[in-house]
Amino acid sequence: MIQLLKMAYRDLGRNRRRSFFSALALAMGLALLLLMAAVVEGEMRGAMELGIRLQTGHLQVRAKSYNENKASLKFDDLVANPEQIAAQVASLAPVQVATPRLFASGIVASGDESVGVSVVGIDPSSPANDPYRAGLVSGSFLTADDREGLLMGQTLADKLGLKAGDRVNLLVNTSNGGVDQQSFVIRGIFSTHTPAFDQGTVFLPLTKAQAFTQVGDHASIIFVLLKNRDQANAVAAALQSSNGSRYQVVTWEQMNDLLVQTEQLSNAYMMFLYLIVLAITATVIVNTLIMSVFERTREIGILSAIGMRAGRVMAMFFAESVLLAVGGIVMGLLLGGLLVVYATDIGFYVGSIAGSMSGLLIGERIYGYLTPNAAVSLTVIAFVVTLLAALYPAVLAARMEPVDALRSGQ
Amino acid sequence: MEVTRVENVTRIYKVGQMETQALRGVSLCIESGEFTALVGPSGSGKTTLLQLIGCLDQPTSGQVYINGKDVSKLNRNQRADVRRGTIGFIFQFFALIPTLTAYENVELPLLLIGTGSAERHERVKQLLDWVDLAAVAQHRPDQLSGGQQQRVAVARALATKPSLILADEPTANLDTPNGKQVMETMARLNRETGVTFVFATHDPRVIHYARRVVTLRDGLIVENNGVQDVAAQIGAGA
Numbered sequence: 134m135i136q137l138l139k140m141a142y143r144d145l146g147r148n149r150r151r152s153f154f155s156a157l158a159l160a161m162g163l164a165l166l167l168l169m170a171a172v173v174e175g176e177m178r179g180a181m182e183l184g185i186r187l188q189t190g191h192l193q194v195r196a197k198s199y200n201e202n203k204a205s206l207k208f209d210d211l212v213a214n215p216e217q218i219a220a221q222v223a224s225l226a227p228v229q230v231a232t233p234r235l236f237a238s239g240i241v242a243s244g245d246e247s248v249g250v251s252v253v254g255i256d257p258s259s260p261a262n263d264p265y266r267a268g269l270v271s272g273s274f275l276t277a278d279d280r281e282g283l284l285m286g287q288t289l290a291d292k293l294g295l296k297a298g299d300r301v302n303l304l305v306n307t308s309n310g311g312v313d314q315q316s317f318v319i320r321g322i323f324s325t326h327t328p329a330f331d332q333g334t335v336f337l338p339l340t341k342a343q344a345f346t347q348v349g350d351h352a353s354i355i356f357v358l359l360k361n362r363d364q365a366n367a368v369a370a371a372l373q374s375s376n377g378s379r380y381q382v383v384t385w386e387q388m389n390d391l392l393v394q395t396e397q398l399s400n401a402y403m404m405f406l407y408l409i410v411l412a413i414t415a416t417v418i419v420n421t422l423i424m425s426v427f428e429r430t431r432e433i434g435i436l437s438a439i440g441m442r443a444g445r446v447m448a449m450f451f452a453e454s455v456l457l458a459v460g461g462i463v464m465g466l467l468l469g470g471l472l473v474v475y476a477t478d479i480g481f482y483v484g485s486i487a488g489s490m491s492g493l494l495i496g497e498r499i500y501g502y503l504t505p506n507a508a509v510s511l512t513v514i515a516f517v518v519t520l521l522a523a524l525y526p527a528v529l530a531a532r533m534e535p536v537d538a539l540r541s542g543q
Numbered sequence: 544m545e546v547t548r549v550e551n552v553t554r555i556y557k558v559g560q561m562e563t564q565a566l567r568g569v570s571l572c573i574e575s576g577e578f579t580a581l582v583g584p585s586g587s588g589k590t591t592l593l594q595l596i597g598c599l600d601q602p603t604s605g606q607v608y609i610n611g612k613d614v615s616k617l618n619r620n621q622r623a624d625v626r627r628g629t630i631g632f633i634f635q636f637f638a639l640i641p642t643l644t645a646y647e648n649v650e651l652p653l654l655l656i657g658t659g660s661a662e663r664h665e666r667v668k669q670l671l672d673w674v675d676l677a678a679v680a681q682h683r684p685d686q687l688s689g690g691q692q693q694r695v696a697v698a699r700a701l702a703t704k705p706s707l708i709l710a711d712e713p714t715a716n717l718d719t720p721n722g723k724q725v726m727e728t729m730a731r732l733n734r735e736t737g738v739t740f741v742f743a744t745h746d747p748r749v750i751h752y753a754r755r756v757v758t759l760r761d762g763l764i765v766e767n768n769g770v771q772d773v774a775a776q777i778g779a780g781a
C-alpha cells in the first residue's frame with residue numbers, strides 16, 4: 134500500500150541524521166564486504182597467476198618418474214630430446230609457448246656466505262622467460278651460448294651484497310650423484326616483485342646447465358603456456374595420448390593444489406568474517422529500529438485504535454526497514470565500488486610480508502579483483518540479513534497492545 | 544436504536560502482585576445520537592470504560608455489545624476489525640500521526656476501509672470544512688495549534704461515518720477558547736450528522752454540553768443523568 138510506504142519514508146525523514154547513520158552503517162558494512170572479497174580474490178588470482186607465469190606454467194610435460202620436489206637429475210627422470218618435444222608441443226593450436234627447463238639444486242657462495250638455491254636452466258630466447266627478462270633491474274639477460282654467466286634474483290643478490298658483474302661460486306648436484314662447482318659472473322639481476330621467488334632462484338642458459346649438471350641432452354620439464362588456461366585439461370589429454378607411456382602431462386591446477394586448497398580454506402574463513410561484519414551492521418540497524426519503535430509507541434496506539442491490524446503495523450515498520458536497507462545498499466555499492474576500483478587499479482603494497490610467506494608466491498602489491506558473482510551475492514546477503522534483522526523490531530511494534538501504547542507518556 | 548451496551552462489566556488490572564479493580568460491575572446502554580458525558584474523579588474508571596466500549600481492551604468479566612454484537616471475547620485482530628469504520632477515537636493528547644498532513648490524517652481511516660480515491664477526496668474536504676480547517680489541510684500537526692490539531696482529530700474520528708465516537712478528555716490540554724471551540728464543533732456535528740458521542744471529562748466547563756451525564760466513582764456508576772449533581776461532585780472530587 135502506497136500510504137504505508139509514504140509513512141515509512143516520512144518516518145525515515147523525521148530523524149534524518151539517525152536514518153542516515155544507520156543506512157551508513159549498512160553501507161560501510163557492505164563496502165567492507167566488497168573490499169574484503171575483492172582483496173582476497175585478487176590475492177588468490179594474483180598468486181595463481183604468478184605461480185603460473187613464474188613457476189609452473191599451464192602445463193608441464195615430465196618423465197613419469199620425475200619428482201618435482203627432489204629435482205632429480207637421473208636420466209630416467211628427465212625428458213630426452215627436449216627441444217624436439219617442445220617444438221612438437223608448440224605446434225598445437227592452443228599452445229602459446231613451450232620451452233624446456235632444467236631444475237637442479239645448488240648453493241651460491243660468496244665470501245663466507247652461502248645460500249641454497251634452485252638452479253634453473255632456461256632457453257634465453259623463449260618468450261616464456263619474458264617475465265624474468267622484463268624484471269631485469271641491472272646488467273643484461275642471458276644469451277644461449279654464455280658459458281660462465283648467470284642471472285640472480287634481486288632479493289638474493291641484496292642478501293649477499295652482490296651486483297651485476299660480480300663473481301660468485303655456484304655448486305650444483307650432478308646427474309651421477311656428485312657435486313660440481315664453478316665460478317660465474319652475475320650477468321644480470323632480476324626482480325619479479327615476488328620476494329619468495331627472487332630470493333631462491335638462479336638462472337643459467339639451458340645448454341650450460343645441462344653441461345654443468347652432466348645430464349646431456351635432457352631437461353626436467355617442458356614448460357607450456359596456453360592461450361587460455363581453461364584448455365589445460367583438453368591439451369593435457371591430447372599430449373598424453375600422443376606421447377605414449379614415458380611422459381606425464383600435469384596441469385596448473387594439479388601443480389598449484391596448495392593454492393587451490395588455500396583458496397577454498399580462505400573462502401570458508403571469509404564467509405565467517407562476512408557474517409561477523411553483517412552481524413555488527415545488523416545490530417546497529419536493529420538498535421535504531423527498536424528505538425524508533427519505542428519512540429512511536431503512541432503512534433502505534435493511534436493506528437491500532439483507528440483499526441489498523443497488527444500485520445499492517447508490522448508491514449509499515451518493515452517497509453521502513455526496506456527503504457533504509459535499499460538506501461544503505463545503494464550507498465554501500467557506491468562506497469564499495471570506489472574502494473574496489475582503488476584496490477583493483479592501484480592495489481595495496483604489502484612489500485616484505487610477501488617474502489615471509491613460504492610456499493605461496495605473493496607479489497609486493499596485492500590487487501583487488503571482484504567477480505560479478507561475489508558482488509551480487511554479497512549485496513543480496515547484506516540486504517537479506519538486514520531485512521531478517523529488521524523483522525524483530527517490526528514484530529515488536531505489532532505486538533504492542535493498543536491500550537498500553539495509548540497510555541504511554543500520558 | 545442502541546449503539547452499545549455494557550452488561551455487568553468488571554476490569555481488574557494486575558501489576559505484579561497488585562490488583563486494581565478499575566470497574567466493579569458496570570452496566571450502561573448508549574442510544575444512537577446521544578451526546579453523553581462520562582464524569583467522575585480521577586481513577587474512577589472513565590478511561591477504562593471508554594476503552595472497553597471502544598474495543599481497545601477486554602473486560603475481565605461481563606459483556607460489551609457494539610451494534611448488537613458481543614465483542615467481549617474477540618481477539619486482537621477481530622477487535623481491530625470492529626474498531627475500523629465503526630468507532631472513532633479522540634484522545635486527550637492530540638493523537639495525530641506527526642508525519643502526515645492534516646489532510647492525510649483525516650484520510651487515513653478511509654484508506655484503511657478501502658474507500659475509493661474520488662470519494663475519499665470529497666469526504667476529507669467535507670470533513671475539513673466541517674471543522675473549519677480547509678485552509679490548513681496541507682499542514683503537518685506541528686504546524687497547527689492544539690485546538691486545530693484536536694479538530695483534525697475530530698474530523699478523523701468522523702471520517703468513516705462511525706456508529707460511535709469516543710473522546711477521552713478531549714479538552715484537557717486546551718485553553719478555554721480552544722476547548723470551547725472543540726466542544727462546540729463536536730456538539731454541532733452530533734446535531735447535524737446524528738453521530739453518537741461519548742466523552743469522558745473532568746472539566747466542569749465542558750459538562751454542560753452533554754445531554755446526558757453518567758457519573759462513575761470507584762469503578763461503579765453512581766449517577767445516571769444527574770447533570771446538576773454531577774457538577775457539584777466534580778467540584779468536590781477534583
Ligand SMILES: Nc1ncnc2c1ncn2[C@@H]1O[C@H](COP(=O)(O)OP(=O)(O)OP(=O)(O)O)[C@@H](O)[C@H]1O
Pocket residue numbers: 540556557558563564565583584585586587588589590591592745
Ligand atoms: N494499565 C493499567 N494498569 C494498572 N492499573 C491501571 C491501568 N489503567 C488504569 N489503572 C487503574 O485503574 C483505575 C481506573 O483508571 P482509569 O484510567 O480508568 O481512571 P480515570 O477515571 O480515567 O482517571 P483520570 O480521570 O485520572 O483519567 C485507576 O486506579 C488506575 O490506576
Ligand SMILES: [Mg+2]
Pocket residue numbers: 589590591711743
Ligand atoms: Mg482517564
